[in-house]
Amino acid sequence: MTKKRLGRRIRLFVLVLLPLMLAIALPIFALVYAGGVVEIWWYQSLGLGFYFWQRLLYSYVVFAVLTTFFFFFFYLNFRLAARYMRIKPLAPKKVLLRFRRKAKQAKPRHALSLGASTERPRGSARLLHWLILGLHHLSLLVALVLAVVLAAPLYRRWEETLLFLFAPRAGLVDPVYGHDISYxxxxxxxFRTMLFEVFFAFGVLLTILGIIYYLQFQALKKRGLNIAAGAKRHLSVIIALMFCVGIVEWMFQRHALLYTDSHTPLFFGAGYTEMNIVLPLIWSAMIMLVILGASLIWSLNTRRGLSLVVVSATLLAITVGLRYWDAIPAMVQDYMVxxxxxxxxxxxxxxxxxxxLDAFGLAEVETRPYRVPATASADRAPEDLDAAGLRNIPVWDRDMLIDVYREMQEIRSxxxxxxxxxxxxxxxxxxxxVxxxxxxxxxxxxxxxxxxxxNRWFRYxxxxxxxxxPAAQFGEEAKEWYLKDMPPRSExxxxxxxxxxxxxxxxxxDVIAPNALGEISYPGQTGVVQDDYRANTGIPIDGWFRRAIFALYYRDYKLFFTTAIQPDSQILIRRNVPSTIRVVTPFLELDSDPYLVVTPGHLYWIIDAYTLSDRYPYAEPVNRNVGKHPDHWMASPIAKEFNYIRNSVKIVVDAYTGEMDYYLADPDDPIARAYQRMYPGLLKDMEQFPDALRAHIRYPQDLFSTQMSVYAKYHQTDPAVFYGQEDRWMFPQISRRGDTKTLLPYYVTLNxxxxxxxxxxxxxxMNPKGRDNMRAFAVVSSDAPNYGRIIVYSLPTGMLVLGLSQxxxxxxxxSKIAEQFTLWGRGGAEIKRGKLILILIDDVITxxxxxxxxxxxxxxxxxxxRVIVSQGGKVAMAPSLEEAVAALREGQRQRAEKARKRTVTAPPPQPASSEPASTTPERLSGGRRPNASSASGPTPD
Structure with missing residues (x-):
């Protein structure tokens, strides 16, 4: 190529191709760069900048370590194979000269261990030539590519790798092998994932080296030579290590038996068949694998013992087939178990x-017998009612109250x-x-x-x-408000x-605040009241560089040119609290009901977060068959399958500033403690929980629903009772007009x-499974010092206590309630009956x-x-809870008085007569047949 032609090509590249490449690459780079920069700024605005770099660095460190491990694994084996092939290293220049010479010469020289030759290698020799040349000169590249491919699946599980490194001991051991639960x-x-990757790496390496060594062996065999002894040792070591990996996998399969689900729905985990049939087969497979590996290596090095290899492989195949043949466990189950x-x-x-019980935090549930009569004492006067208890009964239904709030207090659209x-x-x-x-x-x-x-960016x-x-209220009275209107006012x-x-x-x-246009705060007496954002927790947007970054990030050029941005303006992004938490800590499962707390300073959101696992040995998972069987008894509001749960983290978010604080609520949880070690400073101790919010910590409803779903079966701790499932429970269900609703746990304030x-x-x-009467009720406290204390009140098994559906x-x-409903309906009103709940009033089930x-x-x-109240099967409806309870007591008092009068006015018993007693009804009743009115006992009203 002449210098003139080269100059034209350089000018063409500089004037045409380079600008075109820059025009394509720069916008793409700018967009990617803008997103990354905004992400960093956002984490810094939350005070989590160090945490952001930790997560990013952790993932790359794990990937780098695994890639390095696999790289040296392949590279060192390739170099060792090249050594056994007796290939002399060539400088890169000599390699280039060799390829150029090959292009010009018809019969190139080949300085390989097969010997110099003036003829072009053909067939297998030619393939061997290229494999050997590639093995030596491309070993770095091949090893790197294979390392990246093998490390990629483990990179996606980098957090699991770090959890293993940071995990503490749980303090509990499994009952079969004695390993700590953390294992x-x-x-x-x-370990099982890494074992698969290592086995795959050995398989790839063995395939490459096996082909090369075999081709060399065939080439040397024609010349009466034998392959180097080191090559045989190399292959022998790789095969031995592969068998070791297989043996370790079989050892892990022993531990995997603890997750057997073949005995469900009776129980979960290994049973008699697994421990006495499958486990010995696993041990037999391990022994046969050792024998097969030893015989194969011996045969490879001595060219003898092929029959032993065949016999060992056959026995191994039979053992493995028996281990995975479903007919064996089925026969043992049918004829022995x-x-x-x-x-x-x-x-x-x-x-x-x-x-x-351990996995779901139910090991310390306290059971109390409920022995109080189902009806209140008749001599209790209405004024003796527990006023404090009645004041806390939630007569308002949350589903109905939201409509009241929206109509009366939203004020603006x-x-x-x-x-x-x-x-x-x-x-x-x-x-x-409240x-x-x-x-x-x-x-x-x-x-x-x-x-x-x-309006979208600056005003609203x-x-x-x-x-x-209040939760309680008298009927037909105006709605009482503890806090209302704008600005908020309270009496x-x-x-x-x-x-x-x-x-x-x-x-x-996302919005920009404060700004030059002013933010609409609330409607005042003389017009809209404007206010400015006074916190500094957003991302500063002053300066043309930051404006340009955000304009690229949002693809919105107006952000760059607007004059509404001030020097103190900030951009507030990701303002949905649950979504933000999921971005920051994706390893936590959030409760479905975040709740608001009002303090004299700010409004706060408190969100409960869970740590979950599906790897707790012998513990039965929830949500396992919910998709296949919607009526499955073990279900949870948390839409995942798991068999271990802890409410380990409480998250507090300031509704004004967006500041997030994580608090470790359960220091005994090994998963949460592992994250605390992994990310120092992220999870604070509960001693640092704000005092203004401490009184509003509550036990999460999703957790208690999950626990009671499990406890409905596992409260039967005696294996004989558990086997019979005679006392399984369920949540009550109420069917009304074809719509069936399950009554999940609800909040009340009682003593x-x-x-x-x-x-x-x-x-x-809780009801008995398949029945409508009540069997028990459980409570858990949200207040210290009883926080998390679960107590189950068990009702007498021989006593009928009416359930909610009844x-x-x-x-x-x-009839009286139906008559009143009919009267209201004639007036054009729509009648809504709220949620039917169970409470205790003066220890009486109500x-x-x-x-x-x-x-x-x-x-x-x-x-x-109105409020409808029922005790002991009697029903009363009144404008208030107090009046309804008083009406029930008055009715009970009247019934007791009638029963007493009947007892007093009853004729005295006749003295015994000496004449023979007649067995006719007339004789017994004084010439009349007995009827219901003459029977003893109170007459039902």
Missing amino acids: YLFALPL EPDELARQEPYIRDNITAT YYRFLSVNTDRYTIDGRYQQ FLAARELDFDRLPKDSQNWV THGYGAVMS YGLTIEEPGIYYGMQDLY LIDRSQFEHLLLAP IDALIEQD YVQPVYLQAAHGVKIPQLK
């Missing part, structure tokens, strides 16, 4: 019960109440249960002509304030210094655990159901009209 949670799944199943499976059932939370506050010196909700911004509810770019930036009302001393809600449950748009104080409790009624039927059949009226057309604001 099963962290080590076993990772089932004829005496309880005796043979008893120790394994016991292990399953113990492990499941762009505000929205998403959900109602329940909590407890001290109001006027009284500890009582409902509350946050008034969040919903920009999409603005009129279409107001949904412009300026946040929600404002909260509302709070009970509640104040909020900073009521703005910039971070909430709504999918909020069930400690009689001297009221506590915020979760209460769960009480619901009694309400439907009550059922409460609110009744609401709302307009059939137009604006629908549910109004609490």
